Amino acid sequence: MADLTVCVGNIPFANPVIAASGTFGFGREMRNFQNLGRIGGICSKGLTLLPRDGNPAPRVAETASGMLNSVGLQNPGFTSFLANELPFMIDLGCRIIVNIAGNDPEEYLEMCRRLDATSVDAIELNLSCPNVKEGCMLIGSNPEMIEKLVAAARQVTKKPLWAKLTPNVTSIADMARAAESGGADAVVLINTLLGIAIDRKLRRPILRNNIGGLSGPAIKPIALRMVAETYRAVSIPIVGVGGIMSGNDVLEFMIAGATAVEVGTANLIKPTACQDIIDEIRAIMELDGVSEVGQYTGTLELWNG
Numbered sequence: 001m002a003d004l005t006v007c008v009g010n011i012p013f014a015n016p017v018i019a020a021s022g023t024f025g026f027g028r029e030m031r032n033f034q035n036l037g038r039i040g041g042i043c044s045k046g047l048t049l050l051p052r053d054g055n056p057a058p059r060v061a062e063t064a065s066g067m068l069n070s071v072g073l074q075n076p077g078f079t080s081f082l083a084n085e086l087p088f089m090i091d092l093g094c095r096i097i098v099n100i101a102g103n104d105p106e107e108y109l110e111m112c113r114r115l116d117a118t119s120v121d122a123i124e125l126n127l128s129c130p131n132v133k134e135g136c137m138l139i140g141s142n143p144e145m146i147e148k149l150v151a152a153a154r155q156v157t158k159k160p161l162w163a164k165l166t167p168n169v170t171s172i173a174d175m176a177r178a179a180e181s182g183g184a185d186a187v188v189l190i191n192t193l194l195g196i197a198i199d200r201k202l203r204r205p206i207l208r209n210n211i212g213g214l215s216g217p218a219i220k221p222i223a224l225r226m227v228a229e230t231y232r233a234v235s236i237p238i239v240g241v242g243g244i245m246s247g248n249d250v251l252e253f254m255i256a257g258a259t260a261v262e263v264g265t266a267n268l269i270k271p272t273a274c275q276d277i278i279d280e281i282r283a284i285m286e287l288d289g290v291s292e293v294g295q296y297t298g299t300l301e302l303w304n305g
């Protein structure tokens with residue numbers, strides 16, 4: 001029997017598959033399609049201290065092998081989340097990670113303080129949302145600001161801190177090092193890549209926000225390259241994200257250096273994606289003769305010369 005368990009830092013997961021932030025809501029709709037107790041974990045939609053309506057529509061556009069979104073962190077606000085969504089999520093029986101996005105460092109810290117008193121398994125600091133004007137990607141593009149924010153969060157919560165990084169930088173490995181120096185327990189990469197889709201007849205961008213974040217299979221090679229680079233730069237665990245559609249994709253991310261993965265856009269195409277991917281991993285492990293999924297992590301051998 002294949003052993004799919006992994007540990008991200010000191011949190012054990014039943015398997016390495018976590019639903020990515022913003023593509024699974026709080027799990028309410030998705031529980032109609034699969035037993036959510038069977039997936040490794042769910043990462044909540046990105047939360048802000050106050051409720052947000054997000055950006056005006058259209059805010060999604062299909063692209064070749066992927067999609068652009070400019071949702072702009074639509075969410076019910078942190079207080080409403082704690083009262084109305086978190087108790088539901090905790091009962092689902094998988095690990096719960098809460099993704100938070102502040103307008104400024106103090107907002108992140110306020111949410112971290114309040115999450116410390118809950119039973120969430122980890123806090124994902126969203127340092128990477130490309131669709132809002134303040135905080136987030138601005139902080140996540142500057143290593144000094146990343147280190148300072150993670151270190152300040154470390155002071156206000158004992159919860160595991162995961163830093164979710166943006167690929168829209170020159171060196172994601174430098175950002176990961178900064179998160180590690182600040183005391184992050186794991187880095188999560190990648191968030192979406194900035195892109196634009198154009199309507200030729202209108203001569204206008206399709207998205208009302210003009211630009212959006214690219215996700216889906218189109219970004220997988222970029223995400224794999226960034227995971228492989230980051231694996232050589234830090235010693236904390238990496239959670240790999242970007243274009244995962246199959247069990248084979250998950251194992252590629254693990255070979256590149258990921259301890260666990262998050263699955264995003266695939267959920268929007270097929271609401272049973274996470275569960276199907278877990279079954280595929282198990283079947284591939286049997287074929288490969290691998291008994292523990294963790295044996296794949298970091299086994300990439302680069303060609304020399």
Ligand SMILES: Cc1cc2nc3c(=O)[nH]c(=O)nc-3n(C[C@H](O)[C@H](O)[C@H](O)COP(=O)(O)O)c2cc1C
Pocket residue numbers: 020021022023045046047069071073099126129164190191192214215216217219241242243244262263264265266
């Ligand atoms: C519609 C949509 C909304 C998203 N919202 C968030 C969010 O609130 N917070 C966050 O950290 N990432 C958000 N993401 C990024 C995903 O979590 C993930 O990092 C990215 O889509 C790459 O993975 P994928 O190719 O598997 O989708 C969102 C992505 C999509 C497609």
